[in-house]
Amino acid sequence: TKENSTNDFYIEWGDGTESELIVSANQEINHTYSQSGEYIVKIVGTTTGFELSSGKEKLKSVDKCDLSFSNIDNMFLNCINLEAIVDGIFDNSTTISTAISTFKGCAKLSVLPVGLFDQNINITSFKETFSDTDITTIPNGLFNRNNLVTSFESCFEDCISLANIPLGLFDENVSVTNFANCFSGCASLVSIPANLFINNSYCTNFSNIFSECL
Numbered sequence: 001t002k003e004n005s006t007n008d009f010y011i012e013w014g015d016g017t018e019s020e021l022i023v024s025a026n027q028e029i030n031h032t033y034s035q036s037g038e039y040i041v042k043i044v045g046t047t048t049g050f051e052l053s054s055g056k057e058k059l060k061s062v063d064k065c066d067l068s069f070s071n072i073d074n075m076f077l078n079c080i081n082l083e084a085i086v087d088g089i090f091d092n093s094t095t096i097s098t099a100i101s102t103f104k105g106c107a108k109l110s111v112l113p114v115g116l117f118d119q120n121i122n123i124t125s126f127k128e129t130f131s132d133t134d135i136t137t138i139p140n141g142l143f144n145r146n147n148l149v150t151s152f153e154s155c156f157e158d159c160i161s162l163a164n165i166p167l168g169l170f171d172e173n174v175s176v177t178n179f180a181n182c183f184s185g186c187a188s189l190v191s192i193p194a195n196l197f198i199n200n201s202y203c204t205n206f207s208n209i210f211s212e213c214l
Helices: none
Strands: 007-012 042-047
Touching: none
Parallel strands: none
Antiparallel strands: 007 042
C-alpha cells in the first residue's frame, strides 16, 4: 500500500487462500504459491493507493476494477508482462492529480482503453505515463477531459511501436507548459498531424520532443 493511503481490504489470492485484513498505509504484502500457474487475484474492500513491487513481472491483465484511488503514480511501473487494462479502471478515482509513470515499462501493453482518463479531470501531469510501452496507436480524445494538465514530459517516450498520433490530441490541454521528450524515441512514427500544438500557446519546453524519431 502507498504511503498515506487509506485501506480496508483483503486479498483473495486465487488458490483458495486470502490475506488478513489490511488497514495500514505503506505496508508490503507478499504471497507465495505452492504451485506454478495462472491465478485470478482479487482485492476485496477499499484502498486509495497501491503499487506493485516484487513479482510485478507476473501481472498479465487487470480485468475488473471498481476501487477509488487517490494516487496512481508508479502503480504498474515495469509490469513487463501486463497486456491488457480494463475499461474504466480509473473511473472512480476522480481526485487523482498526477499519473506519473503509471504504466511506464509495461513492455507488452499495446492497446489503451478509450476514455481511460475521462473521469480524472484534476490531473496536472502525465509525465512518463506510457513511456517504454508497446502501444501502436493512441485513442482519439484520450486527454480531452484533462484541461488542467501542465506536463506531458516523456509521456510516450520510447514507444517504439507507435506509428501515428491522432488529430487534435492536445487541443483541450491549453495549460501545458512542458512537452519535453514527449515522443522521443518513437522510431515507428510515420507522420505528425498538422497543428498538433495549435492550442498550446503557454508551452515553453518542446525540447527533444521528436528526438530519434525516423
